[in-house]
Amino acid sequence: MKNIFSSQTAGKSNKAVYETSAQGDIKLLPIIIAQQLVLLPLYFFIPLWVVAFNLSLALLVYKSSINKTLVIPNYLKWFITLVALAGILYTFQRVTGRDAGVAFITVMYGLKIIEIKRIRDVYVLMILGFFMLLAGFLFEQSPAIAIYQVIPVTAILYALTSIHLIPSIALDEKLKQNFEPQAGIKKLLTYVAYALPLMAILFVFFPRMSGPIWKMLGQSQGVSGISETMSPGAISSLQLFETVAFRVKFDGKAPSEEQMYWRTLTLDHFDGFTWSRSKSQSAKRLHQNDVQQTGETNSATYKYDISLERTRQKWLTFLDRPHRWPDRSVLFGDFSIQTDHRILKRTRYHGVSEVGKRVGLQLSAKERASFIALPTDSNQRSLRWAKQQRQLFKNDQDYIFGLLRKIHNQEFYYTLTPPIMERNTVDSFWFDHQKGFCEHYAGSLVFMARAANIPARVVIGYQGGDANPVADYWIVRYANAHAWTEIWFEGRGWIRLDPTAAIAASRVEEQLRMDYSQRQGLFGDFGFESIDLDDLGWIKHMQYWIDELNTGWNDWILDYNRDSQQSLFKSLGLDQFKQSQISLMMIFAVGLILSFISYRWMHNKKRLLPMEKSFALLLSKTNKWQLSFHNNEGISQLIVRVKEIPKSKIDDQTQKQLIELLLEYECLSYSQTKLSNEQQKSFHKKVKQFKI
Amino acid sequence: MLGNIPKAIDGLNAIILGKPVQIKLAMTCLLAKGHLLIEDLPGMGKTTLSHALAKVLGLEFQRIQFTSDLLPGDIIGSSIYRRSDESFVFHPGPIFSQVVLADEVNRATPKSQSALLEAMEEFQVTIDGKSRDLPKPFFVIATQNPFHQIGTYPLPESQLDRFLIRISLGYPSRSVERQLLTSQESKNLIEQLEPVMDGAELMKLQSKLDSVVVSERLLDYLQDLIDASRVNQNWSHGLSPRAGLSLLKAAKAWALLEAREHVIPEDIQAIWMSVTEHRLVSQSTANASSNQAVSDILKSVAIPR
Numbered sequence: 001m002k003n004i005f006s007s008q009t010a011g012k013s014n015k016a017v018y019e020t021s022a023q024g025d026i027k028l029l030p031i032i033i034a035q036q037l038v039l040l041p042l043y044f045f046i047p048l049w050v051v052a053f054n055l056s057l058a059l060l061v062y063k064s065s066i067n068k069t070l071v072i073p074n075y076l077k078w079f080i081t082l083v084a085l086a087g088i089l090y091t092f093q094r095v096t097g098r099d100a101g102v103a104f105i106t107v108m109y110g111l112k113i114i115e116i117k118r119i120r121d122v123y124v125l126m127i128l129g130f131f132m133l134l135a136g137f138l139f140e141q142s143p144a145i146a147i148y149q150v151i152p153v154t155a156i157l158y159a160l161t162s163i164h165l166i167p168s169i170a171l172d173e174k175l176k177q178n179f180e181p182q183a184g185i186k187k188l189l190t191y192v193a194y195a196l197p198l199m200a201i202l203f204v205f206f207p208r209m210s211g212p213i214w215k216m217l218g219q220s221q222g223v224s225g226i227s228e229t230m231s232p233g234a235i236s237s238l239q240l241f242e243t244v245a246f247r248v249k250f251d252g253k254a255p256s257e258e259q260m261y262w263r264t265l266t267l268d269h270f271d272g273f274t275w276s277r278s279k280s281q282s283a284k285r286l287h288q289n290d291v292q293q294t295g296e297t298n299s300a301t302y303k304y305d306i307s308l309e310r311t312r313q314k315w316l317t318f319l320d321r322p323h324r325w326p327d328r329s330v331l332f333g334d335f336s337i338q339t340d341h342r343i344l345k346r347t348r349y350h351g352v353s354e355v356g357k358r359v360g361l362q363l364s365a366k367e368r369a370s371f372i373a374l375p376t377d378s379n380q381r382s383l384r385w386a387k388q389q390r391q392l393f394k395n396d397q398d399y400i401f402g403l404l405r406k407i408h409n410q411e412f413y414y415t416l417t418p419p420i421m422e423r424n425t426v427d428s429f430w431f432d433h434q435k436g437f438c439e440h441y442a443g444s445l446v447f448m449a450r451a452a453n454i455p456a457r458v459v460i461g462y463q464g465g466d467a468n469p470v471a472d473y474w475i476v477r478y479a480n481a482h483a484w485t486e487i488w489f490e491g492r493g494w495i496r497l498d499p500t501a502a503i504a505a506s507r508v509e510e511q512l513r514m515d516y517s518q519r520q521g522l523f524g525d526f527g528f529e530s531i532d533l534d535d536l537g538w539i540k541h542m543q544y545w546i547d548e549l550n551t552g553w554n555d556w557i558l559d560y561n562r563d564s565q566q567s568l569f570k571s572l573g574l575d576q577f578k579q580s581q582i583s584l585m586m587i588f589a590v591g592l593i594l595s596f597i598s599y600r601w602m603h604n605k606k607r608l609l610p611m612e613k614s615f616a617l618l619l620s621k622t623n624k625w626q627l628s629f630h631n632n633e634g635i636s637q638l639i640v641r642v643k644e645i646p647k648s649k650i651d652d653q654t655q656k657q658l659i660e661l662l663l664e665y666e667c668l669s670y671s672q673t674k675l676s677n678e679q680q681k682s683f684h685k686k687v688k689q690f691k692i
Numbered sequence: 693m694l695g696n697i698p699k700a701i702d703g704l705n706a707i708i709l710g711k712p713v714q715i716k717l718a719m720t721c722l723l724a725k726g727h728l729l730i731e732d733l734p735g736m737g738k739t740t741l742s743h744a745l746a747k748v749l750g751l752e753f754q755r756i757q758f759t760s761d762l763l764p765g766d767i768i769g770s771s772i773y774r775r776s777d778e779s780f781v782f783h784p785g786p787i788f789s790q791v792v793l794a795d796e797v798n799r800a801t802p803k804s805q806s807a808l809l810e811a812m813e814e815f816q817v818t819i820d821g822k823s824r825d826l827p828k829p830f831f832v833i834a835t836q837n838p839f840h841q842i843g844t845y846p847l848p849e850s851q852l853d854r855f856l857i858r859i860s861l862g863y864p865s866r867s868v869e870r871q872l873l874t875s876q877e878s879k880n881l882i883e884q885l886e887p888v889m890d891g892a893e894l895m896k897l898q899s900k901l902d903s904v905v906v907s908e909r910l911l912d913y914l915q916d917l918i919d920a921s922r923v924n925q926n927w928s929h930g931l932s933p934r935a936g937l938s939l940l941k942a943a944k945a946w947a948l949l950e951a952r953e954h955v956i957p958e959d960i961q962a963i964w965m966s967v968t969e970h971r972l973v974s975q976s977t978a979n980a981s982s983n984q985a986v987s988d989i990l991k992s993v994a995i996p997r
Contacts, residue, residue, distance in 0.1 A: 634995065635956070635958075666956060671907070672954075673906065
C-alpha cells in the first residue's frame, strides 16, 4: 500500500525535474563533483594557486546554480579567464613542457565549468574528463593512481546519465529506480566492470611501440644514492632516502646481513678533497677464466638476481666479490662491473659471488704506485702522523688494526650531520672533529694506509638490506649506501676493512639509531640494541605488501614493452602469426565481447527467481500433453487441464503427483508473504525428482 | 469459517434465479465493507436483490427512491421544532439504516447525490454542525439506469470510485425466464425468506478479512495490473491508489468466500472487472460501461511465477 503511494509521488516529482531541465536548468552538482574528481590527482603536481583557483571557481558556479540571483556576468568570465592565463604565463614563462602544459590545461578545464549553459556543454566537459585523466600518468604511474581512475570514470558516467536520462526517467518508473544515486552508481560500476576484459585484451594485444613515443621535458635529472665521486668534507647533512636502489632475490641461501656488502665501484684517486676513480682502473679487464681460478676454501658462493632501479650510470652492483656477471658487461681489475649503456630503467641481471674470496694477490709496481699515491700539498699533519705511527708497529697489518682500534676506543662519532671541512679534510676529521659518516671514515683510513705506503682504495656500494618477509627477496635502499675500504697486504691480497663498523656503538648518534635501523647489521657486533622492525606489526607488513605490488606493477604493467609482448606471444604460441593477424584477432575478440554485452542488454533477460525456475521446469515436463497454458492463467486452470488429459495419455499416479505439485506450488507462492530459501530449494528438488 | 454465509447465498440464489456470480460479488462487496452499485435497466431485479440481501442477513432495510426533486434532507433527515418543549428535535432520515437502497441514484440532482456519497465515505452524517454516526454495519446498494437515458445526472468519476463493486444483472436466460414466469411473485418469496444471521455476525466475518494472507508474489501481480492500467492509452487516467486498495480488499473477500485464507491470482481475476470497470472511463466514449480494454488487461498481464 505504501509502495503505491510513494511511486505515485516520485513520478510526479520527476516530471517536475524534467520540466525544469527542459528550460535549460541543468543539475550541476554531479558534474562539478565529476570534474573535481578528475582533477584531484593533478592537484598534487601543479602550483597551489591553480588548485585554489579551480576549487573556488567550482564553488562559485555551484553557488550560482543554487542561488538564481547570483549570475556570473560575461565580462567577469572573460576577466577570470585572462587572469588564469596570465597566472600560468607568469608562473612558468611558457605554456609548453610537462609541468606548464598540464597546469595550463588544468586551468582551462577548470574554466570550462563556467561555460555550461546547455546539455551539449556538459557532454564536452565530461568527455574531456576522460582525456584529462591521462594527464595524471605523466607525473605518476603507480598502481594507486590507476585504481583511483575508477572513481572519476564512474563519476563522469553518473554525471552523464544524470543529465541525459531525465526524459526517459519521467516516462519509465523502473528505469528511474536504476538512476537513484545508490542503485545508479552500483549499476554504473557494473558497466565499468564490463569494460575490464576489453581493457585487458587491448593492453595485452595492442601493438606496442619499440620505444617511448615522446620524451617528457622537465623531469628531474638528479641522481641520489651513489655517485662516481666522493667528497666527504663538502657534505654537511646526509639524507637517508627510503627510495629503493635495487631488489635482490637469492637463488638458494642468502648470506648474513653483515656479509652483505654490495659493491658498485672503487675510488683510487685522491686530490686532497675528492676521491674519484682513475681511468687506469678501467684499463685492466678480467675474464671469466681469470676470476674462476682464484678459489678459496673458506669462502661461500651465492647466486642471486638483482633488479636494479634506474641509476643513469653504467655501473652495476654485485655482492662482494662478483664471480659471474652478465654477458653485456665487463669486469675491471678492481672488480667493478660496467655495462655498455646507462641504466635508464629498471634492469634485471643474474650474478654469482663468492664472499671472502681473495683477489689481487699480485700487484705490479705500477699498480702499487697508483694505490699509494697521495697529494703532498695538503693534509700534512696526517701524513706525518701516519708515518710516525707506522714506525710503532712491526708490520702493515698491525698498523691498520691499530688505526681501527683507535677509532673504536677514542672519541669517534658516527653522525649524519658532520661539520663542514674545507681544506685538509683528513686532518680536520682525524684530529679535530672526529665526527662523520662512512665516507669520512673510509676516506681517512685509506689516506692513513697510503701515507704509510700501504696500497689501499675506497669501495662504494651498499651495505645490508631489508628482507621482504612477504615475498622471498631483499630490498636495498639509498639509505643503505655505504663506503668502505680495501687494503692490500702482501700475500693476502685485497682485504675488505670497514672502519665505520669499528665505531663504538655508544657513539652512534641516538637519533641515528632510531632512523637508521637499516644498518643494524653494521653496528650489531658492538652491542647496539637494534629495534626489531618486524615487531612493528601491520604497518610495516603493509609496506612490504605494497612494495611487492609495486614490483609486480612495474614488471607486468609499466615494463610491458614490445619485447615482453613478443615473448608473451611466444609463450602463448602466437608467434607463428603476423602482428597484423594478431591485431585482427584482437579486434575480433573485442567485437565478440561488445556484441555479447549488447546482446545481454537488448535481451535484458530477467534473471529467474528460484520459484520461477521450478515452475518453468515443471511446466516443461508437461510439454508432451500440450496443455496450452498461458502466462496470464492461474494454477486452477492448469489443474483443470491436467484433469482433462485423456486416461490413455497419462497414468493416474503421474496425474495425481502433478496435481499435488501444482497445488503445492500455489500454496507456497500465495499462502505466505515471503518464502524461505529452504522451502524454495525443497520444492525445486521435488520438481526435479518428478518423472513422467 | 464462513458461518452462515453459504446458507445466505443459497437463499438468495433461490430468489434471484440464474445469477450466482452477481450474488457472490454482492456478498463479496458486503464482506469487504464496500458499497454496491447495480447498473441495469428497470425491471431486472435490482430492488429484489437488495431486499433479499437485507432480509437474509437480518439487517434493517430502508429504501430511498431518488428523483430529481429529492433534497439532501430527505435522505439524512432534519431537525424539526417541537412546540411542547420549545426545542429542535432531530428526525433521522432513511439513511439511518443498516442497508440502504438508493434506487435510481442518477435521477437525483448532484447535491442530493453527494449527500448520500458523503455518508457512504464517512460512515456518519453531519446535521446542524453535529456529527451523527450511522448504524453498523452500514451498506449502501445504489442502482442506476444506464447513463444515456433521459433525465439522468450521471455520477462523476470521483463518485463512482466510492463504490467498491459494480454489477449488472442483465437479462435472464430463457429457461430461467420461464421459471420466473411460472413461479410466485418475488415479493412473497422475500417475505418467506428466513434471516440466517444478524449484523453482529456479519461484522465478525468482516473483521476476518484482515487475517487473509497476501503474498509478495500476489502483490507483484496486483501492481503489474495497476501499472498496465496506467500506461494504457484507452483511458485518460489509470487506476488510483484507492482503486488498488479496493482491488485487494475485494480479492480478500472473494478468497474468504472461496473458503481460502490466502489470496491467489484467480481471486483478483474474478473481481477485476466489477471493481475496475466503472473506474476506468473510456477515452473515446466517456462511457464507463462495457469496456473491452479492461478485460484485455487481464489477458495481457502475466502472472508472476
